[in-house]
Amino acid sequence: MSATRAPAVQARQLVKTYPGGVTALDGLDVTVESGTVFGLLGPNGAGKSTTVKILTTLARPDSGSAVVAGHDVLRHPDRVRRAIGVVAQNSGADPVATGRDNLRLQGRLYGVKGAALDRRVDELLERFALTDAARRPVKGYSGGMRRRLDVALGLVHRPQVLFLDEPTTGLDPEARGAMWDEIGRLAGEEGLTILLTTHYLEEADRLAERVAIVDRGRIVVTGAPEALKGELRGDAVHVRVRGELGDGGRALLQGALGGLPGVHEVVCEGRTVSVRAQDGAEAVPVLLGALERAGVAVVGATVARPSLDDVYLRYTGRRYAEAEAGGDGGAAGPLVLAGGAR
Numbered sequence: 001m002s003a004t005r006a007p008a009v010q011a012r013q014l015v016k017t018y019p020g021g022v023t024a025l026d027g028l029d030v031t032v033e034s035g036t037v038f039g040l041l042g043p044n045g046a047g048k049s050t051t052v053k054i055l056t057t058l059a060r061p062d063s064g065s066a067v068v069a070g071h072d073v074l075r076h077p078d079r080v081r082r083a084i085g086v087v088a089q090n091s092g093a094d095p096v097a098t099g100r101d102n103l104r105l106q107g108r109l110y111g112v113k114g115a116a117l118d119r120r121v122d123e124l125l126e127r128f129a130l131t132d133a134a135r136r137p138v139k140g141y142s143g144g145m146r147r148r149l150d151v152a153l154g155l156v157h158r159p160q161v162l163f164l165d166e167p168t169t170g171l172d173p174e175a176r177g178a179m180w181d182e183i184g185r186l187a188g189e190e191g192l193t194i195l196l197t198t199h200y201l202e203e204a205d206r207l208a209e210r211v212a213i214v215d216r217g218r219i220v221v222t223g224a225p226e227a228l229k230g231e232l233r234g235d236a237v238h239v240r241v242r243g244e245l246g247d248g249g250r251a252l253l254q255g256a257l258g259g260l261p262g263v264h265e266v267v268c269e270g271r272t273v274s275v276r277a278q279d280g281a282e283a284v285p286v287l288l289g290a291l292e293r294a295g296v297a298v299v300g301a302t303v304a305r306p307s308l309d310d311v312y313l314r315y316t317g318r319r320y321a322e323a324e325a326g327g328d329g330g331a332a333g334p335l336v337l338a339g340g341a342r
Helices: 048-055 077-083 099-109 114-127 143-155 173-190 201-207 225-230 247-257 280-293 308-316 320-325
Strands: 009-018 022-032 037-041 063-068 084-087 161-165 193-198 210-215 218-223 235-241 263-269 272-277 298-304 335-337
Touching (some): 022 210, 022 218, 037 201, 048 063, 048 161, 048 193, 077 084, 099 114, 099 143, 143 161, 143 173, 173 193, 173 201, 193 201, 210 225, 210 308, 235 280, 247 272, 263 280, 272 280
Parallel strands (some): 084 161, 161 193
Antiparallel strands (some): 009 022, 235 298, 263 272, 263 335
């Protein structure tokens, strides 16, 4: 019988409240298996960065426990720090020093010296396409170059677990794509455990083997992106209506849509009506006809295969963009019909 590897990261019932009564984490649980890329996905303010701060020993939870690389973050923070690499949202590089000097300083801080340090620095500069810029001050680097250097800094001491907190925020699409490629190579070639936080749906879908959706300080669902999307039957149909739906409009839609054949998991939020249907193309005219009979003016409709946005909608009852913007879907909250968000 083969031995079971312990998880690289395991947190239980993390609670963190900031001054003013702001609850950042509300009993968060997360498990990251060794050698995987795991994504914490959620809008800004969901609690992702607070989770990373606790797991990397930069903050203490009010209650709960966490083990990283086999070490308890509260009992043995020094051991955790030596076993992990951290790439924070804001660059930790010295802008006046060169790229090479930044890497050498980071290595010395972790006890890497002499020829071993020189080899590791050269290796990382080449890997992240920074060799030509190695002797230039970091303040002259582009945003993409700085972010590549940040990741290289987190890898100098060959950590067991690499934390990437919003690794591509602020990058242009080309630089973001290049960073995605590099993160994918890191996972495949070095066998690292990577925990990344992101508010980009596409980033989580592309990079993570498993994702945990964070909403208001709690994990609402965990799984492989394809498996989570596969749980949603049929197509996603999204209809944009002309005016905000009040209680009366919601009542009309409940009567109009509740019994439509082949239509299920109906969610009304703001000016958007979202449904799941066995066949989206066939459902659209039926759905539009029902809305017209209910006196609801339609602006447009789209049909798509399930996405992580639809997964988020199912488990939180609101659209991802609304959560990002801090919206609540209207004073009455989202209306969920016919077996909606669980």
